[in-house]
Amino acid sequence: MQDLALAKVLDIQYPIIVAPMFLVSNEAMLIAACEFGATAAVPSLNYRTPEELRKALRRVRSATNKAFGVNLIVNKSNIHMQEHLKICLEEGVDYFITSLGNPKQVIEESHKQGVKVFCDVVDEKYAKKVVDLGCDGLVAVNSGAGGHAGSIPVTVLVPMLKEKFPGVPVISAGGIANGKALLAVEVLGADGFQIGTPFIATKEAPVSEEYKKAIIDYHAEDVVMTSKLSGTPCTVIATDYVKKIGTEQNPIEKFLNENRQLKKYAKMLTHYKGMKLLENAAFQASYKSVWCAGPSLEFSKEISSVKDILQSLVHSYEEEKNSRFSRPAKL
Numbered sequence: 001m002q003d004l005a006l007a008k009v010l011d012i013q014y015p016i017i018v019a020p021m022f023l024v025s026n027e028a029m030l031i032a033a034c035e036f037g038a039t040a041a042v043p044s045l046n047y048r049t050p051e052e053l054r055k056a057l058r059r060v061r062s063a064t065n066k067a068f069g070v071n072l073i074v075n076k077s078n079i080h081m082q083e084h085l086k087i088c089l090e091e092g093v094d095y096f097i098t099s100l101g102n103p104k105q106v107i108e109e110s111h112k113q114g115v116k117v118f119c120d121v122v123d124e125k126y127a128k129k130v131v132d133l134g135c136d137g138l139v140a141v142n143s144g145a146g147g148h149a150g151s152i153p154v155t156v157l158v159p160m161l162k163e164k165f166p167g168v169p170v171i172s173a174g175g176i177a178n179g180k181a182l183l184a185v186e187v188l189g190a191d192g193f194q195i196g197t198p199f200i201a202t203k204e205a206p207v208s209e210e211y212k213k214a215i216i217d218y219h220a221e222d223v224v225m226t227s228k229l230s231g232t233p234c235t236v237i238a239t240d241y242v243k244k245i246g247t248e249q250n251p252i253e254k255f256l257n258e259n260r261q262l263k264k265y266a267k268m269l270t271h272y273k274g275m276k277l278l279e280n281a282a283f284q285a286s287y288k289s290v291w292c293a294g295p296s297l298e299f300s301k302e303i304s305s306v307k308d309i310l311q312s313l314v315h316s317y318e319e320e321k322n323s324r325f326s327r328p329a330k331l
């Protein structure tokens with residue numbers, strides 16, 4: 001995998017991004033991934049104030065000269081976007097991962113400083129938009145991803161984007177938790193990998209032990225989509241609390257979210273309440289357990305470290321590759 005495009009573009013050994021995860025990613029995860037020879041990105045919104053973001057980026061930059069990134073939400077809901085972009089560029093971030101909205105400004109300003117921009121995409125239409133804007137790669141978020149998953153399976157999404165946009169690196173995001181998956185996605189044509197869920201159950205992650213334990217105890221079939229947290233459906237573990245509140249907006253919420261005059265405020269309220277729920281559940285024991293994760297939690301067996309997970313991914317990938325592709329050809 002070391003010769004895949006992402007490794008070359010970022011000058012790293014392994015083309016693996018430890019994914020940006022709201023409330024979960026932190027400086028320790030970034031530094032551990034970089035030290036291993038991979039990379040990681042943190043959502044700028046994980047920091048409450050611009051000063052906290054700046055300090056965190058300085059800590060990472062002083063600990064490593066390897067490439068690390070920041071995830072910027074580029075739609076109107078992120079009122080801090082301009083300031084965060086400026087801080088990241090001043091503090092020497094190597095790349096951005098943009099999600100939602102229009103990344104035009106991020107691409108233009110980053111390229112002036114040689115900073116790369118990868119854009120989250122879930123379909124061809126949006127991919128075309130960001131390729132036309134000049135992005136440096138597509139993060140292809142498939143239907144098996146944790147968070148705001150796409151609707152297209154990896155077996156279709158990656159080959160489709162490679163075919164439609166030749167020469168544009170495609171980083172596959174969703175459902176990767178072992179060497180078999182890495183190899184399979186490489187065979188599909190991916191130029192790099194973005195992996196989130198397995199890194200929630202790590203000693204570096206700042207979230208509660210209950211959340212980490214849930215990643216280990218629950219199974220793939222326990223992961224469901226909810227539209228209760230924001231306008232965009234998101235994957236969560238079906239805890240008793242999630243089952244109790246349901247995963248669909250109730251008729252009043254639906255009415256308000258569709259009403260022409262009120263929908264702007266209703267969406268803001270849903271988003272605010274959803275983020276508060278996630279935040280409270282992420283950091284403390286609470287019966288209101290709303291934990292975001294993807295179905296690849298199936299393969300998490302213990303609380304580990306970022307380095308150990310990366311090591312095991314690379315090791316199992318190499319074993320798999322050797323056992324499958326170095327057999328003598330049958331006549």
Ligand SMILES: Cc1cc2nc3c(=O)[nH]c(=O)nc-3n(C[C@H](O)[C@H](O)[C@H](O)COP(=O)(O)O)c2cc1C
Pocket residue numbers: 019020021022024043071098099120141144145146147148173174175176194195196197198292293294295296
């Ligand atoms: C807990 C959690 C939080 C996430 N938060 C964000 C986020 O803030 N921004 C973003 O672009 N993607 C976010 N994602 C998506 C990841 O960046 C990544 O694409 C996804 O985790 C890949 O799928 P996997 O979890 O199956 O590895 C999140 C995913 C999870 C599991």
